[in-house]
Amino acid sequence: MKSFFPENNSAENKQHERCCGIHAAMRVLAESSTPDEAISKILQTICESLEWTLGEFWTADSKNNVLRCTEIWHNPSVNISEYHTLTRQILFSPGVGLPGMVYHSKKPVWIPDIVQTTYLHHAKIATKEGFHGTIGIPITYENEILGVFIFFSHKIQPPIKELLMILASTGSMVGQFIKRIRAGNALRQAYNNLEMKIKKRTFALVQANKKLQVKIIERKLAEDALNASEARYRGLFENSPVSLWEEDSSAVKTYINHLRAAGINDLNTYFDNYPEEIYKCVAMMKVLDVNKATLKMYEATSKEQLLTGLAHTFDKESFFVFRQALVALSEGQTLFEAEATTRTLRGTKNYVYLRLSIAPGYEHTWEKIFVSLTDITAHKQTENALRRRIDFEKTVASISTKFLVISDFNNAVFKSLADAGQLSKASRTYLFQIHDNGNIVNNTHEWCNEGVRPRIQLRQNLSSATYPWLMENLHAGNIIHIADVSKMSSEAAAEKNEFEKEGIKSLLILPVYAENELAGYVGFENVVSIGPWHEEDIARLRIMAEIIGNAIARKKSEALITHMAYHDPLTNLPNRNLFQDRLQGAIVHAKRTGKIMALMVIDLDNFKTINDSLGHHAGDLLLLAVAERLTKCVRESDTISRTGGDEFILILPEIVYPINAAIVANKILDTLSNPFLVEGHELNITVSIGISLYPVDTSDRDDLIKKADIAMYLSKEHGKNTYRFYKSDMNTHV
Incomplete structure (x- = not known):
């Protein structure tokens, strides 16, 4: 100014x-x-x-x-x-x-x-x-x-x-x-380290698989030795540590020949259309003998007990593998190998490596088929656990990369919840964020598994007092792990009631902290069945919660820095930088719509006297009060900025007539004419206002500011506490 x-x-x-x-x-x-x-x-x-x-x-x-x-x-x-x-x-x-x-x-x-x-x-x-x-x-x-x-x-x-x-x-x-x-x-270094660990563990898994293949080959050699000598067969059969079976599938072969004769050559398509035929084929098989290892594997006390309960040892996966074997043998193969599952007489699920071979000379009748089952349950459990661990670590690493750049925070959160939910087999995952000094919690992001109804619209502006036990544990930094909602303690009665209303069977909730302050929580729900989450999975999901917390903290910090760059530190009004942007936008809008835009320079009269007599602190308090009153005088679409000292500039877009600007100016004069109470002092102030109009006065942005400034000085020359338009005839007209 x-x-x-x-x-x-x-x-x-x-x-x-x-x-x-x-x-x-x-x-x-x-x-x-x-x-x-x-x-x-x-x-x-x-x-x-x-x-x-x-x-x-x-x-x-x-x-x-x-x-x-x-x-x-x-x-x-x-x-x-x-x-x-x-x-x-x-x-x-x-x-x-x-x-x-x-x-x-x-x-x-x-x-x-x-x-x-x-x-x-x-x-x-x-x-x-x-x-x-x-x-x-x-x-x-x-x-x-x-x-x-x-x-x-x-x-x-x-x-x-x-x-x-x-x-x-x-x-x-x-x-x-x-x-x-x-x-x-x-974070980038941690991601690189994690990626290296995953590579090492993947290599270890490959090595383990190679060792397994070596063991399988050894088993094959053992079975070949059995076939080489019939004299040694019985001893080896009975005492082999591998589960061995002798089967007569001649009835199945006859059935297959009957289908061929009927013109059915594509057995895969046939069994797709008539899956019940697979069960008929299983019932046609005759088990001639099994060894001791088989009885042990199936937890049977005798061969008779095993054969009586044999139908209970098959499950859906078993039937699928049997169908594959049946198709392979019918196509002329004499050997079939695959991984399969089976169940003991007590219902325990085991993983086995199946090797089925037709005895030489029986290729056309299937009267003698040898079956060996190698128990690989321990290996599969280790392999599945390792694969799950690797998948979890990859997911956590992927989640961390999503937040390296906070350009699309909402999308990063949603994808992270989806990845974690799918991997943990949750029905619903979500992020709640805390607002209003901890009094309100909002479900800001949600992912639902297929067939699960979303709840995010029903979880808005919830009072934290509704969940006292939950909030107390979250503030204490505790992980809330509930394997069975129906068995929640009485002190969590309110939470139990809400969870059961929503049909939740089990859930896992992890606190989310941003710069050591509770910012919300991440939840995993199961609406299908009860059951706990694995401890290792919980540890990795907690890392995900920490990543989201760090992202929330970074987002707040970046927003604060950006805000400070474009706002006046005293009044929090737009500063000169933001004012220039808003002014340029208002000019473009006015040019496009053909409407008038007004620019109003407001300068406090004799502000220096107040500063000198009462001090700069009192002057700052007065400027804050003036800014507050000015804000109440304008529309939300208007911009009031402080560009320095005791000067404010107001942008009034989309006015129909110049008199509209005069009405706002009079409103400001009336509002500021009321006394201000500052540190016990009652202060009466006036302002001088200068108004320029686009495109009436000029089409240039800088010239528009200059002419409003000139009009403001004209107001001071005419006794202050008034407003003036840049063009004198406009003052007369208004």
Whole structure:
């Protein structure tokens, strides 16, 4: 804003320029991808905005407990090559030197003239280079200090409390930025390590499979030896550790021949159309003999007991493998091998390696078929557990990569819930987030398995008081693992009632923390059956919850940095950067719709008098109150911004007549005419308002601002506490 009394406003303008420089430094954080890139630009931006000569960044080396200078920026007009070399060689311990003092205290330091502080190591070097004013700013994240900013000026610089506070806030934002980037790098490294582990474990699985194949070949050799000598057969048969069977399937062969004669050559299609025929074929088989190992495998006390209960040893998978064997033998093969499942007489499921061969000379009748079953249950359980573990680790790794870039947080959460839900065989997975200081919980994301009804619409704006036991455990950091909802304790009666209403049989709930604060929870529900989740699965699902928590924290931090770059730190109104964007958008919209847009510059009359008499703190409180009242005077589609000092600019898009702008101006004058109560003082203020119109006054954005500014000064010339349009005839018309 231009002024008729530049000598009175120079300090204020200076302060405004410094604030703009600090906000520019914040924009550097939003635009930088690495700490090194950001630090150099921030040092330059702050030095240039404060008109200081030199800036340094001292990195905290926690391993060696020292500070070392890793970045220096200085005004190109000065030659400090010797100082630059010396500073790069110096190491400071905590509490030693200016960087060490700031690092140890974790507080900003402003020294008007470092030459007078002889106890600091920097004083000697600074005196030689002609430095005087010095500022030290800690770079912090929560309670951890990551480094120190040091700034030097060739002038003696009296402390400015507000500026020091802003710089300290800048140090905190830089610390958050550095910590976020380091966390991202650590996450990538963890992903790479996890990927290497998966490769190693996959290799181990392959090796295990090779060993299994070797064992299978050994079994085949053993069976071949049995066939080689009939004399040795009975002894080997009875005492073999492998389950051995002798079967007569001649009736099955006759049945197959009958089908062939009837013109049925495609048995696969036939059995697809008539699956019950498979059961008939099983019933036609005659078991001639089994050995001791078979009785042991099927938990039978005698051959008679096994043969009587043989029908109970088949399950759906067994029938499928029998069908494959039947088709293979009918096509002329004399040997069939496959993995299969079978059940003991007590119902226990076993995995076996099946080898079925037709005895030589019986290829056309199937009167003698040898069957061997090798128990591979332990191996399959180990293999399945390893495969499940690998699948889980791959899923967790995949989930972590989804959150490396928070460009589409909602999609990343949904895909992660879907991956985890499918792998854990859950009916429904979801994310609840906590709002309103912990009083409200919202189901923000949900994945449902096929056939499961979504519940997300019914789980909005729920009071956390509805689930006291659940919330207490989550705040304590506990995992809630309920294998059977019907057996929940009485202290969880409210939760049990809600879960049973929704048909939930079992569930697993894991707390989600963002920067050590409970941000919500991830849930896995089973509406089909009861049963626990595996402990290893829970551990990996907890990692997923931690990943989501970190993503939520990163999302909040990035949103905060972006907000600070485009909003005034005092009033939280849009600053000049956001104002320029909104103005350009309003001009484009007005041009497209053919409507008028008004720009209104509002300047407080005699604000400097209030600042000088009551102090800057009172002035800031008054500006906050003015901003609050101005906000109530405009529509949601309007933009009210603070562009510096006591100046506000209002954008009024889509007005029909110029008088509409005059109505808003009168409303503002009336609203601000009421007294303000600031720190016990009743203050009466007035404002001067200047109005320019697009496209009536101009079609150029910068010219539109300039003409509104001129109209504002016309208001001051006409006695203040009024408004003026840029064109005088418009004032007469209105």
